[in-house]
Amino acid sequence: MKVAYIFATTGHTVSYKLGRxxxxxxxxxxxxxxxxAMFFFEDNNYILRKGDPLGERLVKVAREKNILLMGCDQCCYERDIADKLFDGVLIGCFPDLYRALASNPPDQVITL
Amino acid sequence: MRPEPCCALGGRSPRDLFEAALRRPRWTGPSDHIGHGRDPAEKLEVIFYLDVDDGLVVRADYRATTCPTLLAYCELLAHWVAGRRTEEALALRAADLVAAVQGVPAHRQGRAALAVEALHAALNSDGERRSERR
Structure with a gap:
């Protein structure tokens, strides 16, 4: 089964559910x-910023397993991190996510 | 009344420009010059509306697809072009706009070309005053 994760809520979403x-x-x-794919909203985008230890591990796995990592563009601009993300991590919104997944669609989308 | 050029091209973040775009009062009157820019692959569109008097842009507005990067570029252009000579505006290149808005990742900087394309199309349009709003 193929899944895509959308990290929509803050709190322990990234540090616990993703990180642990x-x-x-x-x-x-x-x-x-x-x-x-993994798509990140709001403060969850900080994991995608260069230098984040959890992000380093995530990006490594994403490269190995061909997982699309995308941050919400408005969220990243609001936090002034849009140009500070790991190489290969994109920013975008739903049209970009759907376009990127069109050739490899998930069976389930899990919102956390 | 002829506006003075309001701002240099650079120095504002995409976040601030996007917020300004969301708060922009909409100009609903007819326009002298209307120009389109389209990117069918990305389903993006920009329309610039200008009033030009004796070679001077006296009013500028735009409509654009709700991409924050595109809106940020258009917002800066609309502020910058008001009060400027058309020749100066036509000399502007997308690279100038890209350089002016710091913080946009490389894969989104192509939006600047679309914004400039629409602005230039408006500047080069026939100048027939009409309403074309969506």
């Missing part, structure tokens, strides 16, 4: 689903 569950499972090849 999804990412380690991906690193250990035991997540149980093929992740095709």
């Amino acid at each position: 569950m999804i990412l380690p499972q991906l690193e250990e090849d035991r997540h149980g689903a093929d992740v095709v």
Whole structure:
């Protein structure tokens, strides 16, 4: 099964659910689903900023497993980080996400 | 009344320009010069509306697809072009606009060319006053 994650809420969304569950499972090849994309809203975008330790691990896994990483463009501009993200991480909005996923669509979209 | 050029091209962030674009009062009257820029692949569109008097841009407005990067570029152009000579505005290049708005990642900087394309199309249009609003 192919899934896409949308990190929509703040709080422990990235530090806990991504950082302590999804990412380690991906690193250990035991997540149980093929992740095709992750899209980040609001403060969750800080993980995509160059230098973030969790982001370093995420980007490495994303490159290995061909996972699209995209930050919400408005959220990134609002936080002045749009041009400070890891190489290969895009900013965009729903049209960009859907276009990027058109050739490799997920079976399920999980909003966290 | 002829406006003075309001601002240098550079020095504003995409965040501030996007916020200004959201608050921009809409000019609903007819315009002398209307120009379009389109990117069908990305489904993006810009329309610039200008009033030009004796070679001077006296009023500028735009409509654009709701992409924050595109809106930021258009907002800066609309501020910058009011009060300027048409020759000066036609000399502006997309690279100038890209350089003026710091903080836009490379894969989004192509939006500047679309904004400049619409502005130049308006400047080069026939000058027939008409209403064309969406």
